[in-house]
Amino acid sequence: MTPRVARHDARRVLAMLRRYRVAESDMLTRARRSLGMSENEFAALRFLMQQRDHAARPHALIQHLGISSASVTAMIDKLERTGRIVRHEVAGDRRAVSVTATPLAKREMRTTFEELDELMEAAVERLSPSEINHIEAFLEVVTDAVEGSIAA
Numbered sequence: 001m002t003p004r005v006a007r008h009d010a011r012r013v014l015a016m017l018r019r020y021r022v023a024e025s026d027m028l029t030r031a032r033r034s035l036g037m038s039e040n041e042f043a044a045l046r047f048l049m050q051q052r053d054h055a056a057r058p059h060a061l062i063q064h065l066g067i068s069s070a071s072v073t074a075m076i077d078k079l080e081r082t083g084r085i086v087r088h089e090v091a092g093d094r095r096a097v098s099v100t101a102t103p104l105a106k107r108e109m110r111t112t113f114e115e116l117d118e119l120m121e122a123a124v125e126r127l128s129p130s131e132i133n134h135i136e137a138f139l140e141v142v143t144d145a146v147e148g149s150i151a152a
Contacts, residue, residue, distance in 0.1 A: 017142070024116065031112040036082075040065050040075055045084060048101040049109050055100040057090070084108070 005013075032042040047064050048054050061072050076099055079085040084105035090096035101109070124132065 027116060028112070035108055040067060041079055044075060044079065045101055045105050045109055048085070048099070049106065053100065054106065055098050057096065057098050
């Protein structure tokens with residue numbers, strides 16, 4: 001049987017996890033600002049990068065970002081002006097549009113996340129296989145707890 005961890009040890013580990021999350025968030029904020037994008041613009045491009053064909057309809061952006069139709073339209077206009085997305089008519093429905101990330105946006109987002117991945121990989125490479133196994137187990141348990149904490 002695995003010995004229980006003292007509450008103060010658990011809090012210390014969770015404090016380090018929070019510190020990591022803040023550091024990652026700060027790094028992404030610096031990257032976003034260096035690209036001259038708002039939080040929503042960056043989040044929209046990140047969302048598009050996760051979609052099939054790197055495309056989505058504006059309504060999907062409204063739902064994902066939780067902002068108004070007018071705000072999404074203004075954001076799409078700006079991203080289009082800066083060459084980061086293009087609008088396309090949806091086949092079979094001339095009134096509907098889809099937005100797609102451009103090669104510029106794909107390159108910017110890939111560079112941002114590759115930099116973060118490289119930094120993390122370099123850190124992980126300094127760990128032993130045993131340490132990696134423990135971290136993996138911890139992250140799995142914490143992720144399961146968080147995913148199960150909020151009803152869908």
